Amino acid sequence: MLARPLATYVSPLRTAHHRYCARRLISYTNRLPTSQQSIIRAIQFPTTFKSQPVTQPPRFPSFSTSSTIMSSDDAYMAFLNKANSDLNAGQGSAQGGGSVQTQAVDTSLNLPASLKNVEVYYVSDTDEPFEPVLLRWKGAEQGEWPSADDFSSLVSPNNDISQGVSTLSTSSFDPKKQYSAAIKAVREAVSSGSPVxxxxxxxxxxxxxxxxxxxxxxxxxxxxxRVVGLRAKSVES
Structure with missing residues (x-):
């Protein structure tokens, strides 16, 4: 059998390749069908892209930690100073913020017998017993009672507690007659006649x-x- 020339094989293949490429070119260049064109039109693309403004983070007022602490310290110290001034100036509180100890007996004087064994308690949050009082007061010879300043000097010579001193009648002090025994003992301590x-x-x-x-x-x-009598301590919350 005689071999065929190579050209007889190549020519038909080349022709088939050209036809295939031509069909592909036509398919890419031809207009799309109307149904497909409507799909393309439905897709809208912006002609330009606008950059979105950058949102700035919120700005907070600057502050100093040291100044805040100082302000708190100043407020705290002002509170303490006010509390101390209230204790010192308010209603008989003297230096020491309520730590004043009053004195009741001058040991150089003779204590009346009726004041030595008084077993009466003043009713308050602590229920303290009545204690003897015996202090030197020259005004007693003229029948003069101590003023608030005088009484402060008698019972608290080192601290002025006159702002906290006031006077009551025995009926106001003991409206329910709870302390009749104590009042009677005081009357007996100074009376030469009728205690009443x-x-x-x-x-x-x-x-x-x-x-x-x-x-x-x-x-x-x-x-x-002198002034003689009884003292009762009270805690009233």
Whole structure:
């Protein structure tokens, strides 16, 4: 069998390749069908892209930690100073913020017997017993009662508690007659006749807003003048 020339094989293949490429070219260049064109039109593409503005983070006022702490310290110190001034100036509170200790007995004087064994308690948050009072007061010889300033000097010579001193009658001090035995003992301490006729006065001393003392007193002209009586400590919350 005689071999065919190579050209007889190549020519038909080349022709078939050209026809295939021509069909592909036509398919890419021809217009799309109307149904497909409507799909393309439905897709809208922006002609230009606008950049979105950059959102700036919120700005907060600057502050100094040291100034904030200083402000807090100043406010705290102002609070402490006000509290101390209230204790010192308010209603009988003297230096020491309510730590004032009043004195009740001058040991150089003779204590009346009726005041030595008084078993009566003043009713408050603590229920303290009545204690003897015996202090030198020259005004007693003329029948003069101590003023608030005088009484502050008698019971608290080192601290002025006069702003917290006031006076009461025995009926105001004991409206329910709870302390009749104590009042009777004071009258007997100075009376030479009938104890009922002895004039008494109650000194109310407010040391703090809750700590008070009551002095049930009578004037006694003996030993150069003195005040005698009983003291009751009270805690009233």
């Amino acid at each position: 006729e002895t004039d008494l006065k109650v000194y109310r001393v407010e040391l703090t807003s809750t700590k008070l003392e009551y002095f049930v007193l009578a004037l006694d002209s003996s030993e150069g003048g």
